[in-house]
Amino acid sequence: MTGTNWAGNLTYHATALHQPCSIEELSALVTAAPSVRALGSRHSFNAIADTTGVQVSVAGLPPVVEVNSSAREVAVSAGLRYGELVEQLDVAGWALHNLASLPHISVAGAIATGTHGSGDHNGSLASSVAGLELVTADGTVRAVRRGDPDFDGMVVSLGLLGVVTTVTLDIVPTFQIRQDLYEGVAWEAIEADLDAITGSAYSVSLFTDWGDDGAGQAWVKSRADAVPSEAFFGAAPATRQLHPLPDELADVTTAQLGAAGPWWDRLPHFRLGFTPSNGEELQTEYLVPRQHAVEALRAVRTLAPLVQPHLFISELRTIAADTLWLSPSHSVDCVAIHFTWRMHVAEIAAVLPVLDAALAPYSARPHWGKVFDTSPEQLAAAYPRIAEFRAMADRLDPNRKFANAQTDRWLTR
Ligand SMILES: Cc1cc2nc3c(=O)[nH]c(=O)nc-3n(C[C@H](O)[C@H](O)[C@H](O)COP(=O)(O)OP(=O)(O)OC[C@H]3O[C@@H](n4cnc5c(N)ncnc54)[C@H](O)[C@@H]3O)c2cc1C
Structure with missing residues (x-):
């Protein structure tokens, strides 16, 4: 057991929680584990982050907040909580377009579920993702950018495509x-x-x-x-x-x-x-x-x-x-x-x-x-691209090591 989610309404069934300190260590862990689920800051209320295999947190990877002013982007370690990166960004003269009601959640966990704030002209936090790096099922590191084939399917991933290590976010001048x-x-x-x-x-x-x-x-x-x-x-x-x-x-x-x-x-x-x-x-x-x-x-x-x-x-x-x-x-x-x-x-x-x-x-x-x-059935009707998402998940993770009982139920074929 690896403890409970933030609210304490569920106890995870994972046999272990690993916190690798390097991409190589993470990659070896993912390759060896038959069943693995990334865990963010535990703020989800359902079993989305649970597994009967092992959980892995990227919070131990070296923290990176790297601003690229000319591209108007910042590359951040996926395990950082928004509250841990915002001030550094602000000091550099930049901002994110929006935040959720709390700064306590991890970047990777928030974008995986489509977390949002408010504002008629503000897309979800995931909508500002310009690029991702993730360790996929066979342990290889894959980098994808907005505009690449399937990119639009890879951001709100429910944790099903791999363990995200770095997220590149759009930035705007601070305000x-x-x-x-x-x-x-x-x-x-x-x-x-x-x-x-x-x-x-x-x-x-x-x-x-x-x-x-x-x-x-x-x-x-x-x-x-x-x-x-x-x-x-x-x-x-x-x-x-x-x-x-x-x-x-x-x-x-x-x-x-x-x-x-x-x-x-x-x-x-x-x-x-x-x-x-x-x-x-x-x-x-x-x-x-x-x-x-x-x-x-x-x-x-x-x-x-x-x-x-x-x-x-x-x-x-x-x-x-x-x-x-x-x-x-x-x-x-x-x-x-x-x-x-x-x-x-x-x-x-x-x-x-x-x-x-x-x-x-x-x-x-x-x-x-x-x-x-x-x-x-309702979810399938609500999401016109859900079949394409499943096909992509099958391609990237043919043995379905990142799936769990909760995501299996939601994405039933
Ligand atoms: C008090 C409170 C207030 C909230 N307010 C808002 C709000 O204002 N707006 C809103 O939309 N939501 C809100 N939420 C919900 C919350 O934003 C989401 O549940 C979010 O997904 C939690 O992020 P987390 O880092 O805790 O992820 P977790 O709950 O730990 O995991 C969520 C998902 O992310 C995946 N994941 C985590 N890390 C990685 C990774 N490195 N690679 C791949 N997948 C990963 C997990 O596998 C899982 O599928 C709130 C929750 C709480 C408790």
Whole structure:
């Protein structure tokens, strides 16, 4: 056993966790192991990173943050957590276009599941991947670049194609962000003005418990030179620092109240060095095409009595379309409907099929790193390139040493 995931809701079945210090050592490990799974920072809530073979972490490989200013790219060690590379990048005058709600996750783990932040014009974190180096099933190191055949299938990989050692990311000139929070956006405003709300700033998140009052909080992250509005679609500006979960202390959240700061210290909701969110929780998230967003929100609202007893909070975000085959935002701009659950494991297992069924008519795609009950048939229908992905995985890993029971179920032929 190699311990639990971050939330502690599952214990990995792996017989060992290896942390090689060199590519040669990693390559020898992968070659020798009949069954192997890369492990990132353990923040996924389902068994995606589990195996009955061995797990391997690339966090012990030499840390690299290598900026190529003329190409507008940075090459980073795949096991670095975003929080470990952002300041170095910022000091060099550069930024990533977006970050998730927390900086605690590894780059390789985040891109493998299609992790995202928010913003109408912001693609998932995987969408900024310009290149990858990975150790494939036979132990050879393979480097791929955006534009290469199959590259779009290789980024959101669910860990099925090999162990990623280096990731090259697009960068943009560094920028400052201010974060203004508002309290009380009514459902009427959300339904009538959803596009205007999410389009009103660089990144917008709404937090709701699905009660009749709408979204209790709106987190509005703007370029620092933007002038914030006094009222936000009927909501009043918050007058104190807030946490999205009602009973948590706000000192773990990034600075609010309009204080401008670097992108890496405002785009995530939570600060490195503190427990993000609650810790005793599960998460679920569905991405729905924007044209279905209002109907999908209405469908979830009808389930409020079922959902609320098990919910800390829900978050609504937007993600721009990308071209990556298994990305939940593949080819369509999306609204993400997220649930931070209390650790009510059995009860949530019963709620998930109901949520899945309610959102299926809206072409919802679940987040690969969170808990969901979507059937393999629904997944196959939701991902037009899934058969090509399977064929590529078969080519790169003919003995299927990187597969596990969870990915086998999702990708059933
Ligand atoms: C508190 C909290 C907040 C979150 N907020 C967000 C959010 O804002 N937005 C969002 O989209 N998601 C969010 N998530 C989900 C999280 O981003 C994903 O689950 C992400 O995949 C976790 O990355 P990890 O490094 O922990 O990977 P793990 O959970 O360890 O692994 C995930 C997958 O990555 C693969 N992997 C890891 N390393 C490698 C490697 N070197 N090579 C190949 N494959 C690899 C694993 O095999 C596995 O398939 C949140 C999770 C938590 C716990």
